[in-house]
Amino acid sequence: MLRRLRQRPEWKFFGVLPRADRGLGVAWWALLVLRGLLPAAFAVAMGALVGAVQRGESLGAPLAVVGVVFVLLQVLTPIHQAISANLGSRVAAWLYDRLTEACVRPPGVGHLEDPKLTSDLTVAREFDLGMTGPPMHINMDFIAGSLVEMIGGLASALVLFAYAWWAPLVLAGAWLATHWLLRESAVWHDRNTDEVREAQRHADYAYRLAVDPPAAKELRLFGLADWTVERFTSRRKLLFDRIYRATRLREKPLVWSLLLLAAANVAVFWSLADAAAGGRLDLGHLVAYAQLAVGTSMIAFGGLNWALDGAAAPVAAVLRLEPAMAPAGALAAPSQTVRSARGLPAREIRFRNVTFAYPQSDRPVLDGFELTIPAGSSLAIVGQNGAGKTTLAKLLCRLYDPQRGAIEVDGVDVRDLDVGAWRSRVAAVFQDFIRFELPLRDNVAPSGAPDDAVLAALAEAGAAGLAALDTPLARGYEGGTELSGGQWQRIALARALCAVRRGAGLVLLDEPTAQLDVRGEAEIFDRILAATRQATTILISHRFSTVRHADRICVLEHGRVIELGTHDELIAERGRYRTMFELQAKRFGATEDEEGKAYDVLA
Ligand SMILES: Nc1ncnc2c1ncn2[C@@H]1O[C@H](COP(=O)(O)OP(=O)(O)O)[C@@H](O)[C@H]1O
Numbered sequence: 001m002l003r004r005l006r007q008r009p010e011w012k013f014f015g016v017l018p019r020a021d022r023g024l025g026v027a028w029w030a031l032l033v034l035r036g037l038l039p040a041a042f043a044v045a046m047g048a049l050v051g052a053v054q055r056g057e058s059l060g061a062p063l064a065v066v067g068v069v070f071v072l073l074q075v076l077t078p079i080h081q082a083i084s085a086n087l088g089s090r091v092a093a094w095l096y097d098r099l100t101e102a103c104v105r106p107p108g109v110g111h112l113e114d115p116k117l118t119s120d121l122t123v124a125r126e127f128d129l130g131m132t133g134p135p136m137h138i139n140m141d142f143i144a145g146s147l148v149e150m151i152g153g154l155a156s157a158l159v160l161f162a163y164a165w166w167a168p169l170v171l172a173g174a175w176l177a178t179h180w181l182l183r184e185s186a187v188w189h190d191r192n193t194d195e196v197r198e199a200q201r202h203a204d205y206a207y208r209l210a211v212d213p214p215a216a217k218e219l220r221l222f223g224l225a226d227w228t229v230e231r232f233t234s235r236r237k238l239l240f241d242r243i244y245r246a247t248r249l250r251e252k253p254l255v256w257s258l259l260l261l262a263a264a265n266v267a268v269f270w271s272l273a274d275a276a277a278g279g280r281l282d283l284g285h286l287v288a289y290a291q292l293a294v295g296t297s298m299i300a301f302g303g304l305n306w307a308l309d310g311a312a313a314p315v316a317a318v319l320r321l322e323p324a325m326a327p328a329g330a331l332a333a334p335s336q337t338v339r340s341a342r343g344l345p346a347r348e349i350r351f352r353n354v355t356f357a358y359p360q361s362d363r364p365v366l367d368g369f370e371l372t373i374p375a376g377s378s379l380a381i382v383g384q385n386g387a388g389k390t391t392l393a394k395l396l397c398r399l400y401d402p403q404r405g406a407i408e409v410d411g412v413d414v415r416d417l418d419v420g421a422w423r424s425r426v427a428a429v430f431q432d433f434i435r436f437e438l439p440l441r442d443n444v445a446p447s448g449a450p451d452d453a454v455l456a457a458l459a460e461a462g463a464a465g466l467a468a469l470d471t472p473l474a475r476g477y478e479g480g481t482e483l484s485g486g487q488w489q490r491i492a493l494a495r496a497l498c499a500v501r502r503g504a505g506l507v508l509l510d511e512p513t514a515q516l517d518v519r520g521e522a523e524i525f526d527r528i529l530a531a532t533r534q535a536t537t538i539l540i541s542h543r544f545s546t547v548r549h550a551d552r553i554c555v556l557e558h559g560r561v562i563e564l565g566t567h568d569e570l571i572a573e574r575g576r577y578r579t580m581f582e583l584q585a586k587r588f589g590a591t592e593d594e595e596g597k598a599y600d601v602l603a
Pocket residue numbers: 113358359361365383384385386387388389390391392
């Protein structure tokens with residue numbers, strides 16, 4: 001029972017409050033309880049005051065008590081609201097800190113690509129953006145408000161025992177029954193179901209398609225305006241339908257609730273009136289008990305409301321993600337003592353019987369993969385989309401470890417190298433390379449380099465004169481500028497070339513030129529090969545016709561090397577390379593000067 005309770009998101013939520021800020025957490029609870037007790041205290045104080053008036057006693061003390069309680073009732077609410085907002089912000093910040101740490105710290109990237117973790121990650125990432133519910137600093141006040149009411153109602157009922165044992169039971173029972181009667185139909189229970197979340201997500205997406213500038217082009221070209229509007233309205237309608245149905249559902253339970261409440265209140269107030277008329281209850285007590293009986297109704301309005309669902313879901317998600325992400329993003333520990341990565345690779349990089357499958361996938365991407373790359377040479381890896389080229393690059397950077405086999409650099413398993421030291425030997429540009437919203441200089445040398453090295457790298461990548469080194473590469477910043485896809489790729493290449501100038505020994509380029517025209521691509525491949533002659537260079541491409549100047553070309557298919565050799569050797573072999581080369585060269589030849597996009601015959 002206790003274990004089940006501890007598993008509840010609500011339990012986890014309240015557990016996080018003192019961890020986010022102990023002082024504020026304690027103050028929040030203290031004020032919560034105090035505010036909950038005040039209505040009952042006010043009723044008792046009023047009763048005492050009226051009793052004193054009736055008996056002609058001194059009014060000083062009872063008046064003072066009524067005054068103090070009244071003032072507290074007035075001032076505690078705004079103070080509690082301020083504490084709620086503050087605590088809510090701290091809880092949000094605490095969750096974001098934990099999530100950021102959990103995402104950034106693991107040395108691998110498996111935890112960010114694991115389908116088992118995506119749903120929690122979505123909830124945890126977006127909870128405070130106000131898309132799935134109010135942000136935490138607002139939610140805290142809703143939660144506090146409804147708990148105050150609950151405590152207030154229970155406290156009133158408790159004091160009512162002084163009148164008659166049955167009165168609080170009947171009243172509190174009736175008011176509590178409203179929760180039970182309306183539970184199935186309560187709107188707040190419909191707020192956060194999977195179905196509602198999904199409808200909300202679809203509606204939000206359609207809305208963003210309609211209002212976001214990047215979608216505007218395709219929306220018009222494909223004539224999707226009606227489709228978008230229809231999608232938005234149908235999902236919105238679904239949401240409203242559910243709310244309407246929930247409201248309709250309440251009709252019958254509502255009648256039952258009313259009858260029950262009427263009966264309970266008639267019984268208690270009848271009894272009070274009868275006792276007063278019979279002289280068994282003086283005016284002071286009557287005033288107090290009547291107020292307490294009314295105050296008991298707060299039970300119906302308080303409780304654990306939907307705001308708590310919204311606030312508890314991300315807490316539970318983050319607390320689940322933390323322990324799950326660390327192992328999912330972990331890398332194998334070195335088998336022996338960690339070896340130095342200095343000067344690597346000096347002899348060769350060797351994939352030895354490497355087998356790798358992504359987490360939660362039973363189909364290996366690489367299966368018994370064998371390849372040796374002599375240090376200082378250039379190798380082009382070509383293959384169709386999905387052949388496993390990017391996966392190969394990720395393994396080489398140790399973003400994942402293979403399940404079987406090993407990648408060896410100069411005979412040393414990369415798992416026995418310090419990850420950071422090995423990565424600093426690698427200059428890699430991935431297809432989805434990062435576009436820092438930072439000055440050009442920082443985009444070329446994120447970890448710093450002298451300006452002349454940055455400028456030389458830019459020139460080598462054919463990006464000289466694109467912008468000043470201080471220009472932020474994003475509009476929306478003062479003096480910022482927007483680059484085209486091809487220009488960005490040149491910046492990314494310059495980043496790799498700059499790293500080579502700073503001593504990186506392995507250059508890994510994963511389709512870095514897919515957005516350049518074919519001529520530009522061939523030209524830049526040649527430039528890169530010239531600029532990285534002293535390094536080991538791996539060029540990945542799905543265009544067979546632009547990699548001919550690499551020392552060797554490796555054709556990858558279904559996770560294995562099917563052909564390997566120089567351009568001339570592979571042409572002479574009359575195999576897959578030659579077929580694809582001729583097919584693509586013919587098509588490129590016909591439309592050589594146009595943009596490269598149309599050429600992706602394999603895409
Ligand atoms: N993060 C991932 N999780 C699961 N499967 C993936 C992931 N990334 C790629 N894959 C799958 O692995 C295969 C190889 O992908 P990839 O290495 O990106 O191919 P390429 O770069 O040659 O186009 C594809 O079938 C792809 O669907």
